[in-house]
Amino acid sequence: MSIICRADISKSTNFNLQHNITIFKDGKLVFMSVSGKGEARYEVPMAKSSHTGDYQCAVEAGGKMKHSDSLHVWVTGMTKPILIAEKKEVFEGEVVKLRCELPEEEPPLYFIFQKMKMNSTPKQKLQRELHRNFSVTEFPIEEGDNILQFDCFGRRNVKFEFENSLPSNKTLITVKEPFIKPTLVIEPSSNITEGKEIRFECQTVVAKMHDIEIILLRNKTILSSVQDQATLKYSAVATLEDSGEYLCKVEKGKASKTTTRNVVVTELFPKPILTASMTELDENKELTLSCSIKDFQNASFSILRKNANRDILLRHSRNLTMRANVNDTGSYICKAEVNRIVKESKPVTIHVYGELIQ
Structure with missing residues (x-):
């Protein structure tokens, strides 16, 4: 590929005017020449996609400078990327670290990494690189992954159009189980x-x-x-x-x-039920509390009085009979135990009223 810059400048036939000719690509200097012919040629022996860009030349002669119009050159095709994996064997739960490089391309570039396994849709990761022609990424190794293949391809944006490279070499990764399913x-x-x-x-x-x-x-x-x-x-x-x-x-x-x-x-047995002969009674009256389990007899019973700090045991029995006192007002429960299983009844509230003083 040749980029040619010609200067059409009027001059005397007897005067050899020197021309300083500069060629730019995307605003960066790529070639410079001093010529008396008013022409310079920038030779590219083998055009690559990295030579795609906007070219312009500037000519300085006799203290004057002129710039040409911009010329867009698109070299189609991209180099094949190179994929390198950090390890060839990994355990489940670890990650695979990959590096994809486009050796002869110039940023900005896109890199698309692919994780592939049998009978499954490939998983992709896209990385954008603004200042380098390679990219690195990681893929987690999940349960069920065994033999995996990875590859990558490059992508560039030319005049609002995307161009993809060929896929890279494929890299095979073997996955080992750190432990078996419990x-x-x-x-x-x-x-x-x-x-x-x-x-x-x-x-x-x-x-x-x-x-x-x-x-x-x-x-x-x-x-x-x-x-x-x-x-x-x-x-x-x-x-x-x-x-x-x-x-x-x-x-x-x-x-x-x-x-x-x-x-x-x-269920071995249902919760016990506590019953009272009376829930409201006068002082010195007889009060009987009984604990029972429906359709079940072989249990150890206890009758207790509820207390803010801890329950107070009254008797290890299914029945308790006592002469009521005003201080006996409160809540009562019973507990039943079978084979180290203890169940508690719903509380029963008792009110004991004192005698009226005439």
Whole structure:
């Protein structure tokens, strides 16, 4: 490609006038010549896309300077980019660092990176570079990624039109699992009656026993966790509140894998009911409090009086009979216990009235 600048200047035939000829591309000096012929030629041996731009020349002669009109030159096509990956093997939860370079192009440039895996739409990242002909980016490695391919291509804007390069070389990345999906074992069963012991064991296989954490949750509430161990064990006496979804989560860095199971706890016995022979009575009258469970007899009962600080135990029995005193006014409850499961009745309020003094 040749950029030619000619100066048409009137002069005497006997006078050799020197011309200072300067050629600019996008306002930057690319060529300069001093000639007595009034012509200069800027030779480009092999045109590249980086030679695209607006060219203009200026001629100075005899103390005068003139500028030519601007000439736009578009060299189509772009060089093929080069893609380099920092590592060829990564673990789930890590990132792949990539560098894409267009060696013979000039900024500003766009770089489009692509992450590809089998039977999946490629994921793209676009980076704009204003001052360099390369770009770097990172792609997170997610659960399920195994063998990945990456490539990139360049893009430039010429007179409000975009032009893309050919795709770069493809880079293959192998993904290794830092640990396997955990197993969650529930014993004796995931269907259990309250009062029985229920045991959980969450286990995984780890490539490197470092910075790994196992967490057991019930309905998103953390029950237990261990660090730098491959097994978590947890046990409890089953209650109705223990019904729900249990989740075993294994985490290492940004990698995470989970297993869920549902537990159903069947009611062993309903809440007890406290009844009073009278809820309003005069002082010195007899008051009987009785605690019972519908269709259930084999329980240990306690009758208590509610107190602001803590409940006051009155008797370990299902029945309590006493001679009422004004000071006995208050709220009473009963509790029933079976197989270490304790349930509380609704409170019953008793009012005891003193004798009138004549």
